[in-house]
Structures are given as C-alpha cells and as structure tokens.
Amino acid sequence: MLVDLLPVGPLQANCYLVADAQTRRALIIDPGDEPDRILARLRRLELVPELIVATHGHFDHVGAVRAIRDATGLPFLALREERETLEGSAVRAQIFGFYVEAPPPTDRWLQEGEDLTAGALTLRVLHAPGHSPGHLILLGEGAAFVGDVIFAGSIGRTDLPGGDGAQLLASIARHILPLPDETVLYPGHGPPTTVGRERATNPFVLQLVRSSS
Numbered sequence: 001m002l003v004d005l006l007p008v009g010p011l012q013a014n015c016y017l018v019a020d021a022q023t024r025r026a027l028i029i030d031p032g033d034e035p036d037r038i039l040a041r042l043r044r045l046e047l048v049p050e051l052i053v054a055t056h057g058h059f060d061h062v063g064a065v066r067a068i069r070d071a072t073g074l075p076f077l078a079l080r081e082e083r084e085t086l087e088g089s090a091v092r093a094q095i096f097g098f099y100v101e102a103p104p105p106t107d108r109w110l111q112e113g114e115d116l117t118a119g120a121l122t123l124r125v126l127h128a129p130g131h132s133p134g135h136l137i138l139l140g141e142g143a144a145f146v147g148d149v150i151f152a153g154s155i156g157r158t159d160l161p162g163g164d165g166a167q168l169l170a171s172i173a174r175h176i177l178p179l180p181d182e183t184v185l186y187p188g189h190g191p192p193t194t195v196g197r198e199r200a201t202n203p204f205v206l207q208l209v210r211s212s213s
Contacts, residue, residue, distance in 0.1 A: 001121060001140060002026075003186065006041060009033025010098060013060040014188055016145060018138075019047050020119030027118050028052045028068065029138065029145050030188060032060045033100070035067035050118045053110075054078040054103070055147030056135040057085035058160070059093035061188060063100030077116075079127060080109035082134025085162055092161075110136065126175050130168025131156035137175055143184045150176055150185060152193035155204045169208055177209070 004017040009032050017038075019026035026047040031038050042049055052074050054062050069076050078086060090102035110116075112127040116138065123138040123145070131148045135156075138145040148156035150172055158165040176185070181196025198205050 001143060002045075002047075003143070004041060004045060005186070005192070006034075006038060007189075008037065009060055009063060011060040012189060014186070014190075015064075016186060017042060017045065017047055017049075018118075018121065018123070018140075018145070019045075020121040023119030024048050025050055025119035025121065027116060027121070027123065027138075028074070030055055030061040030147065031064040031068050033063045035064035035071070038064060038068060039071060049074055051116060052076045053116065053136075053138065054082070054086070055137070055145065055188060056132040057082045057087075057089050057103070058132065058148070059089040059096075059098065059100045061147070062086065062089055062103040063093070065103040066101045069104055075107035076104060077108060077110050078106050079112070079125070079134035079136050081127070081129065082132060082136075083109075085132050085134065088161075112136075128171035128175050130158060130164050130166075130171045132160070133162045135171075137171075139175075139179075142180075142182065143186060144176070144179065145186045146176070146188070148188040150198060150202070150205075151187045151190050152198070153202055155202075156188075169204070172205065173208055173212065177205070 013032040
C-alpha cells in the first residue's frame with residue numbers, strides 16, 4: 001500500500017492518496033481543499049485515481065470534491081447516513097467564516113461491510129458514527145483511515161450537528177480497539193499513530209478501556 005498524506009486548507013485536514021504500489025491504482029480520501037495541489041500530486045506520483053471517498057461530510061473534508069470530480073469524472077462515494085451533513089457542508093462552512101464549494105451528490109451510497117478496491121488494494125467500509133451520523137472508517141491490511149473518529153492523543157469533537165459522544169466512544173470500542181496494536185491509524189487531522197500507542201497513551205481510550213474492564 002502506498003499512502004500519501006496532504007494536509008489541505010485552513011484547517012489542515014488530511015487528504016490521503018492511497019494506492020496499490022504496483023498498479024498505481026488509487027483512491028482519493030477526503031479532498032477537503034486545494035484541488036489543484038491534489039491533482040498535481042496525483043500526476044507527480046503517477047497514480048491513476050478510481051474513486052473519491054469522504055469519511056464524512058464536514059466542509060474541511062469535502063471542499064475540493066466538486067472540482068476534482070469535474071476535472072476527472074471520478075465517482076464520489078459516502079455513506080447514506082451522511083446525506084444531511086454533506087448537503088449542509090457549504091452553509092456550515094460560512095458559519096465558521098469559510099467558503100467552500102458544495103460537494104456534488106454522491107454517485108452512489110456506500111454500504112457498511114463492502115470493499116473498495118483499486119488494483120490489489122482493498123479497503124473495507126465501516127460505519128463509525130459519533131463525530132457525524134454517517135462517518136466511516138476505511139480498513140485495510142495493517143492500516144485504517146479513521147477521519148475524525150480518533151487522533152493521536154485525542155478523539156473527534158461531538159458538539160457539531162449530528163455529533164454524539166456516546167456513539168463516538170462506541171465506534172472506537174467497536175472498530176479501533178479490536179485491531180492489532182501495530183495497525184497504523186491515519187486520522188483526518190494531525191500525524192498518523194497506531195492502535196497500540198493510543199491504547200497506551202490516549203486519555204479517552206484509556207478511560208474507555210477502564211470502563212469496559
């Protein structure tokens with residue numbers, strides 16, 4: 001697996017270009033801003049993108065979807081439970097003082113448990129609500145793209161519309177904690193981390209582990 005991380009936009013949300021290193025077939029995950037930079041990086045790495053996927057619909061994660069879709073014709077995918085968040089992303093951006101293009105309608109809705117493929121790369125779709133109703137995680141071999149579910153040393157905020165703290169902790173318990181310690185977590189903001197590191201040092205995860213023991 002080839003993983004290229006680009007922090008984009010004023011909130012430095014992580015856009016990921018994830019590819020099968022042999023075929024160079026790739027997925028674009030969370031193109032939140034700077035579409036020209038993302039497209040240039042694809043060309044420089046000689047990647048052939050096949051899909052655009054949003055972990056969730058907050059504006060800092062989908063602000064460049066329309067421009068990239070217009071430039072490439074790639075399908076745009078997300079979970080159905082995220083429809084309202086996607087449709088309201090541009091308006092909510094203005095509340096925070098930002099302008100982004102509204103994302104286009106999805107080309108189809110993802111289903112939990114389905115696999116997305118690009119060459120020999122396979123990522124499984126997991127529904128992980130809490131930060132937003134239709135947030136998803138993409139789980140591959142030894143790696144998970146977790147959006148704003150969990151960060152290095154922290155977890156996603158739950159005070160935005162559709163957020164739910166209990167749901168977020170339940171999503172972490174269901175999808176993150178069972179993974180092997182060496183699994184790399186690629187979050188929506190900040191540096192990558194591992195399940196083992198978060199299990200040992202993340203105060204929110206430590207509290208969750210204690211409460212379940």
